[in-house]
Amino acid sequence: MPDFRVRPQQVEMSQFIAERLILPEHQRIAVVEAPTGVGKTLAYLAGAIDIALTQKKVLVISTATVNLQQQLLHKDLPEFARATGKEIKFIQAKGRRRYLCPSKLTSVVDDNQQDLSFDVDSKYQKAKQRARAKDLFQQWDKGRWDGDRDSRTDTIEPALWSQISTDSEGCAGKSCSKYHRCPYYAVRKEMATAQVIIANHDLVLSDADLGGGLVLPNPEEVLFIFDEAHNLPQKALDHAAKALNFTKLYQTTETADSVLKKLTKALVHRQHDFGFMLMELRRDLPGVITLLQQLETMLLSDDLVKDVVAGKLSEPRIYWQSPLVKAMITPCQGLLQRANIIYKHYKVFAQWLKDGIETQQVPQRVAEVLLPQVGTVQNIFGYLIDFMGLFLDEDKPNIPPNVRWLSYEKFAKTNTLVVNAGPMTAAYFLESSLWNRAYGAVLTSATLRGLGLFQRFRSDCGLKRFNESHFLAVESPFDYQQQATLSLPEMKSLPNDNFDDWQQELIKKIPNIINQNEATLVLFTSKKVMDTVYQQLPTGLASLILLQGDSLSPKNMLAEHIKRIKAGKGSIIFGMDRFAEGVDLPGNLCSHVVITKLPFPVFTRPIEQAKQEWILRSGGQPFVSLSLPAVSIKLIQACGRLLRKETDSGRITILDRRLLTKAYGKQLLEHLPNYKIL
Numbered sequence: 001m002p003d004f005r006v007r008p009q010q011v012e013m014s015q016f017i018a019e020r021l022i023l024p025e026h027q028r029i030a031v032v033e034a035p036t037g038v039g040k041t042l043a044y045l046a047g048a049i050d051i052a053l054t055q056k057k058v059l060v061i062s063t064a065t066v067n068l069q070q071q072l073l074h075k076d077l078p079e080f081a082r083a084t085g086k087e088i089k090f091i092q093a094k095g096r097r098r099y100l101c102p103s104k105l106t107s108v109v110d111d112n113q114q115d116l117s118f119d120v121d122s123k124y125q126k127a128k129q130r131a132r133a134k135d136l137f138q139q140w141d142k143g144r145w146d147g148d149r150d151s152r153t154d155t156i157e158p159a160l161w162s163q164i165s166t167d168s169e170g171c172a173g174k175s176c177s178k179y180h181r182c183p184y185y186a187v188r189k190e191m192a193t194a195q196v197i198i199a200n201h202d203l204v205l206s207d208a209d210l211g212g213g214l215v216l217p218n219p220e221e222v223l224f225i226f227d228e229a230h231n232l233p234q235k236a237l238d239h240a241a242k243a244l245n246f247t248k249l250y251q252t253t254e255t256a257d258s259v260l261k262k263l264t265k266a267l268v269h270r271q272h273d274f275g276f277m278l279m280e281l282r283r284d285l286p287g288v289i290t291l292l293q294q295l296e297t298m299l300l301s302d303d304l305v306k307d308v309v310a311g312k313l314s315e316p317r318i319y320w321q322s323p324l325v326k327a328m329i330t331p332c333q334g335l336l337q338r339a340n341i342i343y344k345h346y347k348v349f350a351q352w353l354k355d356g357i358e359t360q361q362v363p364q365r366v367a368e369v370l371l372p373q374v375g376t377v378q379n380i381f382g383y384l385i386d387f388m389g390l391f392l393d394e395d396k397p398n399i400p401p402n403v404r405w406l407s408y409e410k411f412a413k414t415n416t417l418v419v420n421a422g423p424m425t426a427a428y429f430l431e432s433s434l435w436n437r438a439y440g441a442v443l444t445s446a447t448l449r450g451l452g453l454f455q456r457f458r459s460d461c462g463l464k465r466f467n468e469s470h471f472l473a474v475e476s477p478f479d480y481q482q483q484a485t486l487s488l489p490e491m492k493s494l495p496n497d498n499f500d501d502w503q504q505e506l507i508k509k510i511p512n513i514i515n516q517n518e519a520t521l522v523l524f525t526s527k528k529v530m531d532t533v534y535q536q537l538p539t540g541l542a543s544l545i546l547l548q549g550d551s552l553s554p555k556n557m558l559a560e561h562i563k564r565i566k567a568g569k570g571s572i573i574f575g576m577d578r579f580a581e582g583v584d585l586p587g588n589l590c591s592h593v594v595i596t597k598l599p600f601p602v603f604t605r606p607i608e609q610a611k612q613e614w615i616l617r618s619g620g621q622p623f624v625s626l627s628l629p630a631v632s633i634k635l636i637q638a639c640g641r642l643l644r645k646e647t648d649s650g651r652i653t654i655l656d657r658r659l660l661t662k663a664y665g666k667q668l669l670e671h672l673p674n675y676k677i678l
Helices: 008-020 040-054 066-084 102-109 120-141 158-164 183-191 201-209 229-240 246-266 275-300 303-309 323-358 364-391 427-435 455-460 499-513 527-535 554-566 606-617 622-639 663-670
Strands: 029-033 058-063 090-092 196-200 222-226 242-245 403-411 414-422 440-445 471-473 484-487 519-523 545-547 571-575 592-595 650-654
Touching (some): 008 471, 040 066, 058 066, 066 196, 102 158, 201 427, 242 246, 246 275, 246 323, 246 414, 364 414, 403 606, 455 622, 606 622, 622 663
Parallel strands (some): 058 222, 222 440, 519 592
């Protein structure tokens, strides 16, 4: 391989992975923290590829960022295949919604229904949308576009895209007239013969949430590699939580009712089969509306809910023992009962439509219009059943309870009340849907340990049954003492004690520590502080600053920064979280990282608050169990922006003296790489 250098840490990681993946069933798990510079990608490919090939399993590499997916697809995997001489077929997998549905696009283009409304703006928008759809159809039909949303350089309006893409329930599959030219199925066909699939965490988790095997192969056939695995617990929590959205449910129930009338005509050949189904649906669809209205009226008369709707409260929690939740239980049980019946019947209708196309008892175009609508009903009521499973799960002593909370959100151009429910931890979800089913799994990232321990990551990821022999932290190949200095300048104020004085000190300090001729990354934890500091800096310095949230997107900020440095000029990026992780600026593209304040996480979300309370109730300390490990990881990630290669060098400045004055600060300092401290 070009520029290849043997690194003992890379070999160690590779061997560790290989040894863990030949263990017996349900034991094939390897968790590796590998700092920047180790060469993780090559290590896990070398460690896992032969096992996947000989066992005839698919290697699914899942990442958190598009950048890493592109790097794997266009650089790492082709180079690895060339260097090893292995015949490896690899492909990128994306959810069905990332691809055009030709059948739905054709329906939009052929929609000649006259708009009888008097709303001129609405007519204009509809005509504009149809013209755009025609243009997209031409490009796809003539082979100028492959139907992948991500391969376009222009944007497609979300409202139009939702009309011309589909999910699994709305898809007629092989029965569709456009099946042989479908962009999604073209990729699926390729995936069937690929040995390596590149995916992202959201896709893997969505697939797992739906039982696995819908987009990706069944977990039993997969050897998973989760790169950037430190993001996995939070992503999994987002997938595990569910919501009851009143507006969405009203709309879906109306769709279910209107499609029912069309179904009786389309499925006339099955009429002797569904008399009883029709009777149940004609009872249960209005029943859902009645129960939703009851529930909504009851909620809106509650003072807490009134405050949420008025915008005085954001995401307040509601508790199992509270009068409000107790009053919600009966209507919710009624909704669950009806949702089960509606879901079951619409699932049958979808199957009948697909069968009807094959037997030619249902006209193709009729089925292709009805299937997405039937699929939507099935989807939303299936989701409602999942929500009720969480919401109605009674709190039990000594087991972390599910978290319930309210929100008021914008949906379909209107504000609506939403009831949310989710588990406190994604551990069970990950364990049951992935670790207990997958052939094997590798989890890796530059930062998995908090304060030098895997403890938090292990419990958040549902890996408690795996002992220490499954966890490895490899050393960095960098000579930190020689390559980087960590400077902790004298600061009179601490951000948690005298915030205003500390902010004024920042404004004075930053111009003195920045060299205007080099590449500097200044990281903030608050947009308000970042903007205040920027506005009060000398004009000469401010002109060199690229400010996050200003006119450029983060991607374009990086491009402009690189352009300036390559032209021999100085450049300064003022950024927040987005720049503290996953940004790769090797060599002279970043020679100074300034961290203005320790990046303590702010636990404001309901699940995070519930977790803190649970730790307190269990006799623990949330600061020690949650905050410190989290800030340790974030700080290591932020400092890690400086050295990207073994030839890099530079300096880090931290303008928060708590690292020296607080006991926990010394702990954080101890677990940073061994920089030369000034």
